[in-house]
Amino acid sequence: MPHLKYHPERCIGCAGCEAVCNIQRDGLLSTMLSSIMFHVEEENGYFGIIIKRQGGELLIGRPEGVEIRRPGEITGGNASAKPIAMRPACDMCHGKPKCVMYCPTDALEEGD
Amino acid sequence: MPKLFNGNMLFVDLAEGTLEERKIDDDLFRRRIGGAPLLASLTPNESIGLAAGPLTGLPCPAGGMAVACVEFERKHRFAPVLLNAGLELKLTGFDAVVIEGKSESPVYLWIRDEVADLVKAEKLSGKDAWETIVGIRKEQGDQRVQVISSSKGTSASLDYVSGWDGIGFGGAMRDMNLRAIAFRGMGEVPLADHDAVLSKCSEMMKASSKTVGQRSGVRSLIRPESAARIKGLKRDRACFSCPYPCMSYADTGDATHQSALLMDQISINNIAKASGEGDLTAPLVRLHRNGFCLRGDMGASKSPLDGLVEKIISGQEGSSSTDGTFDTMTEGVGEYDLIAAGYVLGVCPRFLGLMQPPLTSYCELLDLAAGESIKRETILGLGNSLMMEGTNGRA
Numbered sequence: 001m002p003h004l005k006y007h008p009e010r011c012i013g014c015a016g017c018e019a020v021c022n023i024q025r026d027g028l029l030s031t032m033l034s035s036i037m038f039h040v041e042e043e044n045g046y047f048g049i050i051i052k053r054q055g056g057e058l059l060i061g062r063p064e065g066v067e068i069r070r071p072g073e074i075t076g077g078n079a080s081a082k083p084i085a086m087r088p089a090c091d092m093c094h095g096k097p098k099c100v101m102y103c104p105t106d107a108l109e110e111g112d
Numbered sequence: 113m114p115k116l117f118n119g120n121m122l123f124v125d126l127a128e129g130t131l132e133e134r135k136i137d138d139d140l141f142r143r144r145i146g147g148a149p150l151l152a153s154l155t156p157n158e159s160i161g162l163a164a165g166p167l168t169g170l171p172c173p174a175g176g177m178a179v180a181c182v183e184f185e186r187k188h189r190f191a192p193v194l195l196n197a198g199l200e201l202k203l204t205g206f207d208a209v210v211i212e213g214k215s216e217s218p219v220y221l222w223i224r225d226e227v228a229d230l231v232k233a234e235k236l237s238g239k240d241a242w243e244t245i246v247g248i249r250k251e252q253g254d255q256r257v258q259v260i261s262s263s264k265g266t267s268a269s270l271d272y273v274s275g276w277d278g279i280g281f282g283g284a285m286r287d288m289n290l291r292a293i294a295f296r297g298m299g300e301v302p303l304a305d306h307d308a309v310l311s312k313c314s315e316m317m318k319a320s321s322k323t324v325g326q327r328s329g330v331r332s333l334i335r336p337e338s339a340a341r342i343k344g345l346k347r348d349r350a351c352f353s354c355p356y357p358c359m360s361y362a363d364t365g366d367a368t369h370q371s372a373l374l375m376d377q378i379s380i381n382n383i384a385k386a387s388g389e390g391d392l393t394a395p396l397v398r399l400h401r402n403g404f405c406l407r408g409d410m411g412a413s414k415s416p417l418d419g420l421v422e423k424i425i426s427g428q429e430g431s432s433s434t435d436g437t438f439d440t441m442t443e444g445v446g447e448y449d450l451i452a453a454g455y456v457l458g459v460c461p462r463f464l465g466l467m468q469p470p471l472t473s474y475c476e477l478l479d480l481a482a483g484e485s486i487k488r489e490t491i492l493g494l495g496n497s498l499m500m501e502g503t504n505g506r507a
Contacts, residue, residue, distance in 0.1 A: 010353075012348060012350040012355050012357035013350060013357070014312075014351070014353050014357075015196060015352055015353070016352065018173035019169065019352075019353070020171050020310060021171075023303065023309065024306075024310060024398060025308050026300075027169065027302075027303060027306040028302060028303065028306075029116075029169055029203070029301040029302075030174070030203060030299065030301070031197070031203070033296060037391075040196075042271055042272045042273070042371070042373050042407065043272060043368070043369045043370065043371060044370050045346055045347060045371030045373070046371075047347075047442035048435035055471045076302060086297055092468055098310050098314070101310075101314045101404070102171060104173075104317045104321040105321070105355075
């Protein structure tokens, strides 16, 4: 099954993918229904993204690498207006993912 | 209410302790479009304000900018509010925030979900700009709260980042007893043709990436001799939806704030030129945490670095602000019509000044997102009138 792939070493932290995903999903400028959540800790020089995939899996893209967590494997995390677990899963835009078309550094790609 | 906006503004009178939500007339949007011209029509004398442009928050190249304004003696001056704050401000439900008066005691303004409060901030007394951000995020329980904070100097800090406020926004906040403006955007804003908007944004981002090329990080903006004096430069980062990652994280040597995100090209070059030797990161952090940026050329005095920093913080050395109407944040980029247009639309002046993308692409995107045609000449005319009039940009 096709999924999004993330290359943290290419990512520049622009976070535009989060907005693109939401616009594609409901036609509105927002971030609350995005399957992608941008995470940044300026004080630690740290940023990355989390992607909710089909079946509830989470792709966690950290500067040090990418890992896949299955439902129930994640605990903790910072407070958020709408946690990633409550957001809709990525449906790959039913074809060509808009975030892949948008990403200026090809940090997001289609993959298996 | 036009597309791309909420149709609301927040008016705050700190002297009275009142907050009022006001509708913005559609006619005002038609005449002033948004951003700096809109703010110039809304801010009374001796006030400060924030506003989104029509493209603020759209995922187009450098489309993440909101506008900060200081109005003093009938003169407006504008600075860019960057990182992720432009999108977050627009999604609070308010297109503009205008603040006047002086609070009796220290407060911070907290905005989210079309709701705003003035929160007592005595507990933040004596805290520097970064400590203020830490305190507010802890109090509100969300690391994504955007915080513009004031300190001793005239420059505000946004989420631990300085170098964008050359207009004295931070100093005006301090004089109003306003320690910070904090906001979190969880709303939504309508778009006219979202499929066409996404296609156009992707097309613009790919084209802009080619223009940016290999340029990356604050190194790409500062002189080699300045870069050699910042030892711990690490990962580069961009503001919201910008293909040019012009900022860099640098090691601070501080246990609680291990990194500083450096955007302040002008201060880095100025302090390197004016001081003798030594790593610049810690002195820069000390200046930024205390609300200072070095906009004026301080000459090549080669003063000892630590002594120079203490003189600036104590007011014995200058840290002058920009002279123009629009802060470009960038050496070699002065005010001109494309920069002014960015302040109307909500597009970063550094990106526009250095990469010079075609304004027509942004105008085409605006038509798709707003669902109505707004002429390029109208945008340029509004920006130019603010730039030329200087003292009076009122509608």
